[in-house]
Amino acid sequence: MKSFAILLMVLLVTLAGLAFVNVGSGARPEVMLMGEWQEVFWTYEMVDGTSHTPDAGTSLSEELRNEITRGMVIHESETWRFGPGAALVLQKAGQRNDTLQWKLKGHGQMLELVFEDRHQEVYNIRELKEDELVLQFNNDMIARGVVRIILKRVSEHA
DSSP: OOEEEEEEHHHHHHHHHHHHHHHSSSSOOHEEEEEEEEEEEEEEEOTTTTTOSSSTTTBBHHHHHHTTTTOSSGGGGGEEEEOOOGGGEEETTTTTTEEEEEEEEETTTEEEEETSOEEEEEEEEEESSSSSSEOOOOOOSOOOEEEEEEEEEEOOOO
């Protein structure tokens, strides 16, 4: 009985150690987002069959992209800079910068942007890799489907 208790304790300590190593080795999404990202592509993931828009998987024209994202600040951004203190700077070359706050929700699956006027935009994070970020949002207006924004890392946060 005493040897069983010792064996059980050794097993629990081993499992706890393995769990600690696994948790410590994974990069947190908040850390992975830090740095500068460039929008490289917008696509449809799916489109309602009755829509007169392009087939699934095609890229969005600038005109259609602007129509879909009317009322959103994001459509005017080509560069996203995630910085310390949950600050995000959205910038289009040669134009204004928008500075806002960001936070992750749902165990890092949703990116919430909070603007100075307190309006919010929420994006699903479909993929977050060292050099690629894929955001997704649903749209019922023109696209009648799911739009994906693909960003590539430009630089790491210093």
